[in-house]
Amino acid sequence: MNTHEPEQNIRQPELRFGYVADLYYTVTDTPVPKQLDLLNDWFPSLIITEEDSNKLIKQAPEYIDTERMIHAVRYHNYLYSGGNNRITHITGKLVGTAFSNLEKERKTAELIQKNIARKIVNEMDVLPSLIDSIHEKISCMEQETMEEFHYTLYMFCLMCAEAYYEKDEWERDTELFPFDDEVFDQVIYNAFYQLQKYDYEGLLNAWLWLLCGSLLRNECGRVCRTYDSSFVPLYKAPSETGHLLDKLRYLVMPEEYESIYTGNDLEDRFPGIEWYCDHCNDHLNEQKGFTDHLPVWQCRKCGYLNPISAEQIYETAEDHDNDIRRRTEEDLRSAIARRKEETGS
Numbered sequence: 075m076n077t078h079e080p081e082q083n084i085r086q087p088e089l090r091f092g093y094v095a096d097l098y099y100t101v102t103d104t105p106v107p108k109q110l111d112l113l114n115d116w117f118p119s120l121i122i123t124e125e126d127s128n129k130l131i132k133q134a135p136e137y138i139d140t141e142r143m144i145h146a147v148r149y150h151n152y153l154y155s156g157g158n159n160r161i162t163h164i165t166g167k168l169v170g171t172a173f174s175n176l177e178k179e180r181k182t183a184e185l186i187q188k189n190i191a192r193k194i195v196n197e198m199d200v201l202p203s204l205i206d207s208i209h210e211k212i213s214c215m216e217q218e219t220m221e222e223f224h225y226t227l228y229m230f231c232l233m234c235a236e237a238y239y240e241k242d243e244w245e246r247d248t249e250l251f252p253f254d255d256e257v258f259d260q261v262i263y264n265a266f267y268q269l270q271k272y273d274y275e276g277l278l279n280a281w282l283w284l285l286c287g288s289l290l291r292n293e294c295g296r297v298c299r300t301y302d303s304s305f306v307p308l309y310k311a312p313s314e315t316g317h318l319l320d321k322l323r324y325l326v327m328p329e330e331y332e333s334i335y336t337g338n339d340l341e342d343r344f345p346g347i348e349w350y351c352d353h354c355n356d357h358l359n360e361q362k363g364f365t366d367h368l369p370v371w372q373c374r375k376c377g378y379l380n381p382i383s384a385e386q387i388y389e390t391a392e393d394h395d396n397d398i399r400r401r402t403e404e405d406l407r408s409a410i411a412r413r414k415e416e417t418g419s
C-alpha cells in the first residue's frame with residue numbers, strides 16, 4: 075500500500091515540461107536545476123550547445139536564430155543563464171511554468187519545438203540517445219523510489235487528462251502552445267499504456283512520452299504519427315464514449331467493458347479474429363483449409379503448432395507483444411450471442 079497521498083507528488087496536472095520534470099525531482103527528493111540545465115538534462119544537445127570555457131567566467135548565453143539553438147557556457151557546474159533577457163523568455167515558455175506575452179519569443183520557442191520534433195523523427199541517433207540519458211537517471215533509483223515514480227506518473231496521466239477536459243474548448247484553444255485534442259489524447263494514452271506494462275522499459279517509455287509531449291506540445295503530433303505503429307492507435311481502444319478518460323479506464327479495468335461484434339460472420343468460432351503464426355508470423359486465416367474450429371492449427375509454412383483458443387486473442391499486435399490481455403472467452407461469446415439476436419440468426 076502506498077502511503078503517499080497522490081496529490082502530494084503532483085503540484086499541477088498540466089502537460090508542460092516544468093511540471094512534468096518536477097515529478098522526477100519530487101520523487102527523488104533532489105533540487106530542480108535552473109532552466110537551462112533542466113532543459114539540457116532531459117534533452118541533451120537538442121536545445122543548448124555548450125561552448126568551451128574555463129568554467130570560471132560568466133558569459134551571457136546567446137540564441138542563434140538560424141540554428142534554433144542556445145549557446146551557453148558552463149560557470150562552475152552550471153550553465154550560466156544571466157545577462158540575456160531574450161533567453162529567459164524563450165526558456166520560460168519552453169518550460170511552461172512562467173508566462174509572459176512576448177509574442178516574438180513564443181514564436182521562437184515554437185520554432186525550437188518544431189526543430190526538436192523533426193530531429194527526433196528524422197535523425198536516427200536522437201531517440202536512442204534520449205532514451206540513454208533517461209535510462210542513466212531512472213536506473214539509479216532504488217526499487218521503492220521507482221515504484222513511487224511509476225505510481226506518480228500513473229496518477230499524473232489520469233489527473234492531467236481530467237484537468238485538460240475540465241477546461242472548455244475556448245480555454246484549450248487559447249492557452250500557450252495549444253494542443254489538438256487528438257495529439258494530447260495520444261500522448262497521455264501512450265504514456266498510460268506503457269505504464270500498464272509494469273516493467274522497466276514501460277516506465278522509460280512512459281516517461282519519454284510525457285517529456286516529449288510536455289516540451290513539444292502540439293509539435294509532438296509529428297512524433298506520435300511516426301511512432302504510431304509501436305503503440306495502440308486511439309481509435310482501436312474501445313470505450314463507451316470515446317472520451318480519453320474512458321479509454322484510460324478501459325486500460326485499467328477491461329472487465330468493465332464489453333466487446334461488441336458488428337460483423338456477419340457467425341459461422342466461425344472466433345469471428346473477426348485474424349490469426350498469425352507464433353513462429354513465422356504468417357497469416358493463418360489465408361492458409362489453405364484453415365478453420366478456427368480446430369483447437370490447434372499447424373502452420374502450413376513453417377509447421378509450428380498454433381493453439382487456437384480465446385486465450386490467444388489480443389486486441390492488437392502491441393498487446394500481444396506486451397502480453398496485455400483484453401479478451402476472455404465469455405466476453406467474446408456474449409458479443410457473438412448479442413449479434414446473433416440482433417440479426418435474428
Ligand SMILES: [Zn+2]
Nearest residue numbers: 351354373376
Ligand atoms: Zn508458421
